[in-house]
Amino acid sequence: MSGVWVWIENSDGDISAISREAIGAARTAADGLGQPLTALVLGHNVDAVADAAFDLGADAVLGCDDASLAHFRVEAYGPLVTQLAQEKSPSVLLAGASTRGRDLAAWVAADLDAGLAADGTAVTVEDGKVKLTRPVYAGKLLSTVFVAEGMQIVTLRSRAFPQAESTGQTGTAEWVDPAVAEDEIPTKVIGFASKDDGVSLTDASIIVSGGRGVGGPEGFAPVRELAGVLGAAVGASRAAVDAGWIPYDHQVGQTGKTVSPDLYIANGISGAIQHQAGMRTSKIIVAVNKDPDAPIFKLAHYGIVADLFKVLPALTAEFKKRLGK
Amino acid sequence: MKVVVCTKQTPSTTAVITVDDNGHVSWDDPGGKPNVVNPWDEYGIEEGILLKENHGATDVIALSLGDEDSKDALKTALAMGCTEAILVSDEAFAGSDTLGTARVLAAAINKIGAVQVALFGKQAIDGDTGQTAVQAARKLGWTPLTFVSAVKEISDGRITVERLADDGKETVTAPLPVVISTVKEINEPRYPSFMGIRKANRANIPVWTAADLDVDGAVGSKVDWSHIYAMPPREGAVEIIEADSVDEQARLLADKLFEEKVI
Structure with a gap:
């Protein structure tokens, strides 16, 4: 051999x-x-x-x-x-x-x-x-x-x-x-629809994620805007998926996808152990959360303790400026 | 049409898992049950019950390979609506790799007889390999259909399903019998009913041993995974970005992220 x-x-x-x-x-x-x-x-x-x-x-x-x-x-x-x-x-x-x-x-x-x-x-x-x-x-x-x-x-x-x-x-x-x-060959392929929702989570070098803290389906708008500027994929916690705010194929975690991007920005995600299981191998983790005691801050490299609806637009504007978009 | 649902008992998702210096893994869940039905298998169990409700399946048999404790997982499957449960348990099967497990499950499915669909979860949350469904299909000589997100049609001895690949959704058709691994999109698992739980608690779950199955003994394992150790803790603490305004916080964070070369 x-x-x-x-x-x-x-x-x-x-x-x-x-x-x-x-x-x-x-x-x-x-x-x-x-x-x-x-x-x-x-x-x-x-x-x-x-x-x-x-x-x-x-x-x-x-x-x-x-x-x-x-x-x-x-x-x-x-x-x-x-x-x-x-x-x-x-x-x-x-x-x-x-x-x-x-x-x-x-x-x-x-x-x-x-x-x-x-x-x-x-x-x-x-x-x-x-x-x-x-x-x-x-x-x-x-x-x-x-x-x-x-x-x-x-x-x-x-x-x-x-x-x-x-x-x-x-x-x-x-x-x-x-x-x-x-x-x-017994199996026949009779249809194929390729994914049309932008960057795939498992391939993405940057992921911007939202959790319970985004509050509803419309709360993902600022998450998507930041992701758009960074060329990032959009992720979500199980709480947001289970609430029906975003489809399952965005879910990161133990019963979702396992990802390891260069940069993972968690917004309004408390960081339950099940979510950590899916993203803890990310190179740099940023957490944005109102609750300074959220477990995500134990895993994160950088944190901002504030309202994500104020932080995300500010980040989007900042990166737009720096990346010339 | 007989349907088998393969399931495994795993530590709960909230279990605190520890490993000693000898690589012995143990767990406890102070807030709940330390052992549960592998969460991915709930979708397989639910789909089995739906095949009975919507596609004329007559029997939905939950099957597990494990120790006596795994009867708890099988009782959950019964409480949800499976019609029967069988535990396969034997010292000889301890330490099987996925191929050994697949061989035992295939032998049990053959012993049940006349099975048209064998359902699996897409992977187990402890080992996370996701290989057993395909390997069981090979040992049965059946078509494997993995990552199935919808069962579209069963008619004239064929099944049509939708599969989730990494790059899109594929619709495929294959002749029965098939082995299916399910993904979360396929359904929403029901909670066991009160009546179901009472019935499951009274159920007599037969235990099949190596002697009951046509497995040639060579179950064993070619894979060595004896070295298990704790995840090294993340170095350093979080750096909280503080400033007078969010715009300033955004600017400071952007500086950091450019420095880290992740943007």
Whole structure:
């Protein structure tokens, strides 16, 4: 068994942010193990993706270009990756822990009877093993996880690793046939509606969030205005979502999304442990809250104890001025 | 149509969780129950009950792998409206990784027999891996449909669902039987009724052991997660920005954030 493989999630010829991060982490793992790095480029019309994978540091590209792979379906991707791994027996398979990466890794691990270490936020290589650090118990504890025997399948959390940078490297990809024909794939995609509400929470480098303190759906207006000026995504606490002020896909926390932006601005959020579980790995946390005893101030790096309806417009105006908007 | 709902007992979301120097994790919840039905599983349980109410499911069977205490989680599922509950419990299953767990659940689902839909929460709030549904589907040889936000239609042996991917909503159709993992958007879990709680408390929950299931013994775990430790505390205290006006506070905070290079 030798070689580190990394799955390159892509759409419309672009490599997803989480896969750019995964390539960087996989490069580190491959160098630590002293093994070559192979990028798995699967999809339809993915020549440019293969070139980009070389440029981002892959030593080799193993690809499959077929109409049946145009839209991700685990029943098309899973058997193909399983088959390739059986033929070439890599020691490590890495993927970003996106919804699709999680499905693919779980499928391949089940079919190869391999161990799967999921959702790492840091990677080290020790004694030939890729060791992950990951939060468990809703971010209340940390653990070190690794696959002790056989092929190691590993997924990595979004925004926990820097994106791989261009190396100028080029190469020739090896192209293979799909493992399953279209008429053998039971699942059919009959519709897709891409998200139209701006920046995605898990990819965002800045998140501006609102909680119970915004007081109602209209209270999110100043939150959105600040987010707009900063190019940020809009987040929310469970209290605001449960009250019906903002849709669920904005929820950050234990039963929402786990995020780790560079900057998290929490407005009118008390900072219950469930909310902290979703955002405590943010690099810089700012809390705006009227209550100086709110638990969010224990986690925050900077705080303003005041009415968010006064602070937010002032911040929006200030950043407009500074960012020339 | 038989439906199985897989559920796990986890520490409550408000539980105070501690770990000793040997990596032994324990928890307590001074304000409430320390153990609850995994909050993500409530959506799976509710969807199972809705399949009975709206799509003609006859049996909604709650299934859990765990110790005797996990009967509490199963009783909650019964109180909400599941028609039966089964606990799978055996020393031999302790310490299983997700694949081992998936293998045991798949064997139990096969033993139940004639199941068309197996529902899961999208992940458990303790381990947070979210792999078991897909892996159980593989062990059953069924189609996995993950992150499902709506069940649109079940007819002619096919199911149509809406899934939430990272970049959008996808509508897919697949032949039954299927394994579904649910997200919060799918429904609003009901509270157990008073009658439901009384019935659940009287229910006799059968316990299946390794001997009852067709698992080849190799449950075990290839994953080592023995090293668990406390989250290091955040360094330094919060810096409260104070000034005579909010405009001045905004200016001072902006200075800080530019200095931190996060804008």
